[in-house]
Amino acid sequence: MYEEEFEQAVVQEDDKFLQDPIIRQMVIQLRAMDGYGTYDTWSDARVLDPLILTKARRKAIPVIGDPDETVISRIKAFYNAISQLIERETGLLVVPVINITHEGFGRVLIVVGKLVAFDKILRDVHRFGFDSLEVLAGDAQKIVQKAAALVNEHRVVAEL
Amino acid sequence: MYEEEFEQAVVQEDDKFLQDPIIRQMVIQLRAMDGYGTYDTWSDARVLDPLILTKARRKAIPVIGDPDETVISRIKAFYNAISQLIERETGLLVVPVINITHEGFGRVLIVVGKLVAFDKILRDVHRFGFDSLEVLAGDAQKIVQKAAALVNEHRVVAEL
Numbered sequence: 001m002y003e004e005e006f007e008q009a010v011v012q013e014d015d016k017f018l019q020d021p022i023i024r025q026m027v028i029q030l031r032a033m034d035g036y037g038t039y040d041t042w043s044d045a046r047v048l049d050p051l052i053l054t055k056a057r058r059k060a061i062p063v064i065g066d067p068d069e070t071v072i073s074r075i076k077a078f079y080n081a082i083s084q085l086i087e088r089e090t091g092l093l094v095v096p097v098i099n100i101t102h103e104g105f106g107r108v109l110i111v112v113g114k115l116v117a118f119d120k121i122l123r124d125v126h127r128f129g130f131d132s133l134e135v136l137a138g139d140a141q142k143i144v145q146k147a148a149a150l151v152n153e154h155r156v157v158a159e160l
Numbered sequence: 161m162y163e164e165e166f167e168q169a170v171v172q173e174d175d176k177f178l179q180d181p182i183i184r185q186m187v188i189q190l191r192a193m194d195g196y197g198t199y200d201t202w203s204d205a206r207v208l209d210p211l212i213l214t215k216a217r218r219k220a221i222p223v224i225g226d227p228d229e230t231v232i233s234r235i236k237a238f239y240n241a242i243s244q245l246i247e248r249e250t251g252l253l254v255v256p257v258i259n260i261t262h263e264g265f266g267r268v269l270i271v272v273g274k275l276v277a278f279d280k281i282l283r284d285v286h287r288f289g290f291d292s293l294e295v296l297a298g299d300a301q302k303i304v305q306k307a308a309a310l311v312n313e314h315r316v317v318a319e320l
Binding site: 097099107109111113114115116117119150154156157 | 257259267269271273274275276277279310314316317
């Protein structure tokens with residue numbers, strides 16, 4: 001777990017992006033996967049903090065590395081949250097399919113009916129993170145909008 | 161590897177389905193994944209033999225079990241071969257996405273462009289097999305035809 005290396009939190013308790021719908025959904029997803037109850041006493045800001053990789057933090061992560069369970073759960077939380085928001089936008093059931101190898105490569109597909117609303121090859125999974133909560137929310141929002149537009153364009157296939 | 165338990169081969173060297181295009185493609189896929197060269201001295205019939213589960217063979221496999229590498233490679237060979245044949249039918253690039261957990265559950269998606277041409281939830285992966293080569297070829301052929309029909313129906317999405 002990289003958070004042990006981060007002595008200073010970068011996400012402030014009053015970061016206004018903590019109220020962003022996609023960030024709120026990510027917190028829900030992260031807490032849902034927290035089987036050992038580690039996050040029970042943590043604030044939302046603290047739960048999200050390890051996802052924010054400043055330059056200094058990035059430097060501290062080895063270039064090559066195997067992703068651990070914690071990083072994989074963050075990636076799942078990210079794409080699950082995105083899927084939830086695509087559901088809200090489209091009113092259709094959205095299924096995220098996330099495949100990550102032990103070596104840290106992977107693939108994400110977000111499927112709506114018979115439509116692949118989003119797909120991406122993942123690399124360097126152990127370095128998954130964002131410059132700030134604002135960037136995280138912005139990146140996620142872009143994916144939601146693009147996927148929802150594709151669903152609306154090919155609604156017949158998305159409803160199959 | 162279950163084949164060690166099968167004293168008697170059920171696939172005969174002159175089985176006419178050894179010439180079936182999908183069966184031939186399966187042999188190619190199985191040999192391609194055979195990293196240790198186990199199949200180098202084996203006939204096609206012998207390579208395929210463990211995929212044929214007669215009643216007696218099925219009985220010998222525990223109801224609950226974890227899938228080993230060999231079984232997983234057979235499932236991959238099956239869906240890779242199907243993907244190859246969908247490519248030939250449609251002229252489009254076909255990507256199989258196969259996700260199998262250690263517990264033997266899984267999911268197969270066959271993706272063409274932005275179209276999910278086929279998808280299936282896998283269960284009891286350690287018991288993967290067919291009554292005969294004829295049944296294997298028939299089942300595969302049905303998937304190819306159905307997927308190719310879907311691609312042709314939604315060609316715009318499949319070409320995205």
